[in-house]
Amino acid sequence: MRFEEELVELLPRLRRFARGLARDVSDADDLCQAAIERALKSREQWQQGTRLDSWMYRITRNLWIDERRAAGRRGIHAPIDDAVTQVAGEGASEVEAGALRGDVDGAMAHLPDEQREVVMLVLVEGYAYREAAELLEIPIGTITSRLARGRETLMHLLGEAA
Amino acid sequence: MSFDSTMVAAFVDGELDDLTARRIEREAESDMALAAEIARHRVLKTKLKAHFAPVVEEAVPERLRALLIEPKISNSLSSRREARRARFAPIHWGAIAAALVLGLTIGLKPWMPVADVGDANGALVASGALATALDTQLASNQRAGAAVRIGLSFRDKQGRTCRSFEGRKLSGIGCRDQGRWALERTLTGQAGNDYRQASSGALAADAAAMMAGDPFDAATERAARDRGWSD
Numbered sequence: 001m002r003f004e005e006e007l008v009e010l011l012p013r014l015r016r017f018a019r020g021l022a023r024d025v026s027d028a029d030d031l032c033q034a035a036i037e038r039a040l041k042s043r044e045q046w047q048q049g050t051r052l053d054s055w056m057y058r059i060t061r062n063l064w065i066d067e068r069r070a071a072g073r074r075g076i077h078a079p080i081d082d083a084v085t086q087v088a089g090e091g092a093s094e095v096e097a098g099a100l101r102g103d104v105d106g107a108m109a110h111l112p113d114e115q116r117e118v119v120m121l122v123l124v125e126g127y128a129y130r131e132a133a134e135l136l137e138i139p140i141g142t143i144t145s146r147l148a149r150g151r152e153t154l155m156h157l158l159g160e161a162a
Numbered sequence: 163m164s165f166d167s168t169m170v171a172a173f174v175d176g177e178l179d180d181l182t183a184r185r186i187e188r189e190a191e192s193d194m195a196l197a198a199e200i201a202r203h204r205v206l207k208t209k210l211k212a213h214f215a216p217v218v219e220e221a222v223p224e225r226l227r228a229l230l231i232e233p234k235i236s237n238s239l240s241s242r243r244e245a246r247r248a249r250f251a252p253i254h255w256g257a258i259a260a261a262l263v264l265g266l267t268i269g270l271k272p273w274m275p276v277a278d279v280g281d282a283n284g285a286l287v288a289s290g291a292l293a294t295a296l297d298t299q300l301a302s303n304q305r306a307g308a309a310v311r312i313g314l315s316f317r318d319k320q321g322r323t324c325r326s327f328e329g330r331k332l333s334g335i336g337c338r339d340q341g342r343w344a345l346e347r348t349l350t351g352q353a354g355n356d357y358r359q360a361s362s363g364a365l366a367a368d369a370a371a372m373m374a375g376d377p378f379d380a381a382t383e384r385a386a387r388d389r390g391w392s393d
Contacts, residue, residue: 004230011226016217029223036229104213122175123207124214129177148168155206 003043006052007036013125014056020120021064021113023105031067035060054135057125061117061136068113098159107157115150118143123151165189165196174203278332279345288336288343296325296336296343300387302380314369315378315386318346323391324372326365335369338391346372 014035018028038059039046046055100106108116121127121135122143129147133140165173165186172178173186190197280289288296295310304312313326324337324346332350336343347368369377378386 008222008227008230011222011230012218012220015220015222015226016214019217020214029226032226033229036226040229104209119210120214123210129172129175144168144172148171151171151203151206152167154210155202158206158209 003046004040007039007056010053010056013053014060017057017120017125018060018064020108020124021061021117023109031060031064034063038063054131057121058135064117065113097156100157101159104158107154110157111150111153115146115153118146119150119154122147165199167199170196170199170203174200174207278329279348282342282344286345286348287339288345292327292329292332292336293343296327297391298387300380300383302383313365315383316369316373317375317378318372319374321374323386324369326369328365333365335365335372 011032014032015028018031018035019025022028022031035056039056046052100110108119111119117136118132121132122129127135129140129143133143136143169178169182169186173183178186186196186200190200278288278290278292280287287293292310295308295312299308299310299312301312301315310327310329313328315323315325318324318337320337322337322339324335325343326335326347327333332348334348335346337346338344347365349365
């Protein structure tokens with residue numbers, strides 16, 4: 001199958017992943033558009049026989065992180081680093097348990113970026129821990145800890161706390 | 163509880179080896195707290211999946227598709243799937259229901275428009291006016307304003323008789339297969355002469371790739387039609 005055709009087949013899933021990252025529908029589609037344009041430009045870098053979806057997810061995710069960092073420098077969003085992660089996590093736990101019952105988007109918005117991407121990859125896109133670790137180029141242990149923290153926050157906000 | 167939260171998460175994510183997974187399952191039968199923890203994780207996962215699932219079913223915005231699809235021949239699974247999905251959109255179910263009702267009450271329904279594409283065991287086949295054109299129309303003497311224009315007729319590498327066609331809504335290549343015209347290439351058409359020329363070139367290139375030998379000349383085309391397109 002041609003490269004473009006494979007990408008077309010991937011579009012619905014790529015949009016889902018982007019929606020989880022960017023939340024807003026048109027922001028998510030802007031992100032997809034940027035990712036497709038980047039992929040077409042650097043298609044030689046994709047190695048035949050490797051997973052095109054992972055390659056596309058990585059491009060999408062990197063573009064999104066770049067954008068978030070740039071926005072952070074402009075003071076629009078919180079920058080991504082571990083100190084802030086802690087604050088964000090604690091902030092979420094101050095919200096009443098079950099306060100966002102049924103509001104998955106709202107609950108996801110409380111997750112720090114690096115937890116949100118792991119939640120999307122593993123829980124929604126069905127990636128194995130190892131695959132997600134390779135895609136994000138981080139150790140498996142980091143995947144499991146981010147996933148655990150993300151899950152706890154989501155369960156808390158959505159009212160699934162034990 | 164002898165299993166921590168990370169372990170439960172790994173269990174729910176299918177990341178544990180079979181032995182450990184079985185041990186957790188067995189323990190959950192008697193350990194209510196563990197069973198509840200597993201359920202809590204499962205509910206979250208199901209909730210997230212269900213929340214994002216509809217995105218995959220949404221129509222992909224044209225601005226994204228347009229980056230990847232120029233007006234060219236599409237033989238991809240996705241285009242077939244789309245064609246199939248389009249046929250079973252609710253509005254079509256309505257049409258089917260209406261046709262059934264009319265059919266049951268009145269019998270024939272000659273006023274119903276006949277779709278040009280049908281489905282035979284998951285494969286696209288020509289039907290209606292398109293099938294008639296492929297069956298009967300000769301490239302050598304077609305009317306200037308014909309709704310469907312036949313391009314080339316030829317034998318493909320599998321020995322089937324194939325014909326390229328261009329229409330306002332649909333262009334492509336049909337190959338004679340078990341008494342039907344299987345649509346091997348389809349390309350949604352648009353009105354306009356520029357487009358026609360572009361698609362002619364693409365279809366001709368595609369036909370050339372499928373072809374065994376030369377395209378039919380007028381006499382061969384007529385003879386093939388008179389034999390009903392079979393050998």
